[in-house]
Amino acid sequence: MRSKRSFDFVHTSPRFLTISALILLIGLIMLGIKGLNYGIDFSSGTSVDITVSKKIEEGKVRSFLEGQNLGEFTLTSAELRESIRFKHALNEAEEKKLKSEFQAQIDPNSSFEVFIVDVEIAKEQQRNAIIGLLVASLGIVIYVSIRFEWRFAISAVVALLYDALFVICMFSIFRLEVNLPFILAVLTIIGYSINDTIVIFDRIRENLRFAKIKSHADLDRLVNDSIWQTMARSINTVITVLIAAICLFVFGGESIKLFSLAMIIGLVSGAYSSIFIASQLWLFLKKRQPIKKAVATKPQSTP
Template identity: 55%
Template sequence: MNFKKQIDFVHVSKYFYSLSIILTIVGLISLAVFGLNYGVDFKAGSNVDVSLSKSLTSAQIQPILDEIGMGEGTSITPGEKRINIRFNEVLTEDNNNTLKLEIQKLDSSASFEINTVDTEMAKELGRNAIYAVLLSCIGIIIYVSIRFEWRFGVAAIVALIHDAFLVITVFSVFQLEVDLIFITAVLTIIGYSINDTIVIFDRIRENLRFAKLKTKEDIVVLVNKSVNQMIKRSLYTALTVFIAALFLFLFGGESIRMFSFAMVIGLIFGAYSSIFIASPLWLLLKSKQKNKPVGKAS
C-alpha cells in the first residue's frame, strides 16, 4: 500500500461524520424500541450448560422444561455434544434436580454446570459494568489532557464513546446477547481505539513544533500531513488485529464467539474513528481557539 499522493482526510471526514450520525440515530431508536438482550449476568435467572456424550436437540429438551413448568421464555442452544439452557427465572432446587434427572435419562453421562444470578446480584453487576466503562473513559481523558492538551482529550473521548456506542448499536439491532464477556470486549475496544488515536495525536503534536499556523487552512494541512504519515501504521495494525479477531470468531469456541464478534466490529469502527473522527474534531476545536497563538498547545 503506497500513499504517494496526500489524501485530504479532513475533507473526506464529513462523509464519515454523516455516517456516524446516521448510525447513532439508528442506535438510539433501536435502544429505545428494543433495548439490549441482556444475558443471565445482568438479569435474574439461571444458565445451565450441559456436557453430553452425544448430541441432543431442542425438541428433546423442550418437553422436560414443560414438565418442570419453565418451558416459556427459556432459550435452548444445542451444540455438538453440549447444550445450553437459559432460564429467565432462578431454578429452584426441585426444578434443578428434576432437570438433571430427566436429561440423564436421555444421556447418562451428562454433566451439568449451573450459574444462577439473583435480582440484586444482576443489578449490582449492571452498575459495576457501567462504572467500569465510565471510569476508564474519565481516566483516559485526564491522561490525554495532561499528556497533550484538553482538545486532544475531548476529541479522544468522543471517538471512544463513538466506538463503544456503535458496538452497542449492532448488539441492540440484532438482539445479540449482552453479558460480562461483552463488557470485556467493549473495554478492550476502548483500549485499542485510544492507542490508535494517541499515535496519530502524537504525530500531530510533533508536527506542531515546527509548524507556523496562522489560518485554519494551515491546521488542515497539518492534520492531513500527520494522518498521511501514520495511515500505513494504523491500517496495518488494525488489519493484523482484525484478522486475529475474525479467526477467533469463525473458529473459536461458543464461549468467546460474542467477544470475538464485538472485537471484529469494534476494530472496524475504531480504525475509522481514529482517522476520520478524532483528528478532524481536534482540528475543529483548535480552529476555534481564541486570543491565543494558534500554533501553541494549551
C-alpha cells in the same frame, strides 16, 4: 515532510460524520425502544451448560425442555454440549428435577454446570459495569490531558464514546445478548481505539512543533499529513488484532462468539473514529483558537 497522497480526510470528513451520526441516531432510537437483550449476568435467570456423551438432536432436547414447564428459555446446541438459558432463576427442586429427568430421558452420562443469578446480583453487576466504563473513560481523560492538551482529551473521549455506543447500538438492533464478556470486549475496544488515536495525536503534536501555521488551510494539511504518516502503523495493528478476533468468532466456542463479534465491530469502529472523529474534532477545536501571526520587527536606524 508533506504527504503526496491525494485523499483528503479533512474535506471528506463531513460526509462520514453525517453518515456516522445517522447510524448512531437509528441505533439510539432502537436502543430506546427495544433496550438491550441482557443475558443472565445482568438479569435474573439460570444458565445450564450440559456436556453430553453422544450427539443429540436439538429438537429432542427442545421438546424435553418444553415438557419441563420451566418457563421461557433459549437453547444453543454445539457438538457434545447443550447451553440453556432460562429467564427465571431455578430453585433447588427445579434444578434437581431438570438434572435427574435429563439423565433419565436423554443421556445418563451427562454432566451439568449451573449458574444462577438473582435480581439483586444482576442489578449490582449492571452498576459495576457502568462504573467500570466511567472509570476507564475518566482515566483516559486524565492521561491524555497530562500528556497532550485539553483539546486532544475532549476529542479522544468523544471518539471513545462513539465506539462504545456504536457497538452497544449494533447489539441492540440485532438483539444480541449482552453479558459480562461483552463489557470486557467494550473495555478492550476502548484500549485499542485510544491507542490508534494517540498514535495520530502524537504525530500531529510533533508536526505542530516544526510547522509554520499561517492559516486554517495549513492546519488542514497538517492533519491530513499526520493521518497519512501513521496510516500504515494503524492498519497493521488493526488487521493483526482483527484476524485474531475473526478466528475466535469462526473457530471459538459459543461462550466467546459474542465477545469476538463485539471485538470485530469495535476494532473497525475504533480505526474509523480515530481518523474521522477524534482528529477532525481536534482540528475543529484548534481552529477556534486565534492563529498567532509573526510580527515583523523594524530594523533600527544607525546614527
